[in-house]
Amino acid sequence: MAEDTADSKISPPPRDEHEEKRPGKLRAIQYWFEWALLVAFWRILTLLPWQTALAVGAGAGEIAYRLGIRRKVVLANLAVAFPDWTNDQRRRVARQSYRNAGRTLAEYVLLPSLRPDQLEQLVEQVEGLGYTDLVEAGRKPVVVLTGHIGNWELMGAYFARMGYSLKALAKPMHNPRIESALLQTRRSLGLDVLYTGEGLKPAVRHLRQGGIVVFLADQDARKAGIPIPFFGKPASTALGP
Template identity: 25%
Template sequence: MKWKSIRYRLEYMVFKCLVAIVDSLSYRQSVMLAHGLAHMLFFWLPRKLTRYEVCRENLKIAYGDDLSDERADEIILGMWRHLIRVIFEMIQMPRKLRRENFRECITFHNRQRAVSAYLSERPRIVLSGHFGNWELSLVSFGLFGFYVGAVARALDNPYLHDWFKDFREQSGHYMILKSGASEQISQEMERAGAVAMLGDQDAGRRGLFVDFFGKPASTFKSIGLLALQYDAVICVAYARRLPDDFVNSRWVRYEIGTEEIIDPRDPQFSGDVRAIAERYTEALERIVRRDPEQYFWVHRRWKSQPGMKAKPKKKQPAKVA
């Protein structure tokens, strides 16, 4: 236990040093550093550490034989560049992105649909995936007074967890820990509030299997159930990084978009959880297909498959009176 505490402190110290360095860099310098670190991760580190085989397996499932080995490696390298840049952008965001210069960095797609849904008097579920800069989407909502309860998993390192929690809450949102989140989410729905969550992770053997890239993927039932139970509108959103422009831009450029609005009142859903899950999963797939380098291929999205048996529970040793 003592060693774990020491390790967490050391990890946090290294992270804080990185924060200090990155926060002092210019736009171009931070991009160059991110690309250099991604190159080291991809070419120098053992592939087991970077979960290369998991990424390749996921891409094989998603694209089949249409994807060459060269293109697969391009996507994986691009993914690492993107993920490192996301962390760098989070570090720089408080001093780089403000309401006054928002239009220099952000463009919108289907903005009116999102605003109309958000200004309704009904509960809202802002749904996205591990794509683009999902943290930037939250900050963008907060800058204009649209606050949400952000559902997220607690990080193992408590010091890093507190840093990310402070980052998310500085723009007016509050965190809902994924473990035991149902009560807080229900309270938010009952008062016609809004929650933000990521809906593209494996839901285990008890999940609802719907196609993602044409292959069955275990999907959480809870999103559709919440929408039906509380008459909540689902807004499938994304934040997609646009090509860099070092000449005319002082920082990164993103497109924040609404891919789909799912209203459980629509007759085509009529209380059907599966139909809702299929609709938002199709929307997430369209988002990923446009820019696969900006998706988190490290996660084993197709880990669970239909027909897999649940693992038997381990027998607990008998208690001695």
């Protein structure tokens, strides 16, 4: 990832109205520090062989878990989902989840360097599912509904390499430097992003042009969603396509 990605000419995404209100200078310093850490980590990974990079990614996830980054939130969610589990079971699953997230990040960093045949080896072909019908049906408007499960970026890169025009509906990150860097990487993979603040007209336009619009609808929709019971608790859920 080039160092100038944060200062690229890509138009900044619409800002999230729920962004935490911090003093401007303090927020700018925080964003720069987060971006610098990501750039350093990114460059280290690109110098490593595939399996070594995945191991380093898992190690970074382990560090994040031990530092307690959102660990209380993860453990609280596991307690809701698995009330019969012991604390040790929840901690073990949470730790593995952090390690897996680190590996997923490492995969994402290395995706642009993979040849099409290498990318295809990472995707398990399953017959009888919707995406198989999509491949066989040819170019036509398609809406894909999924979640942040496994390496969702790999799915998008795979279909883009097959020649499909993908755009994902997403909420911009709080850190505009990181958002810009990730957007450049996605575009290098043949993907693009439609930001939630832009409304649905760009998504409809892309569908009419025969493209694919992807909704990752498993995040808090806040005031834009409707409350749906989820594990016995109300969760603000996107209305969906």
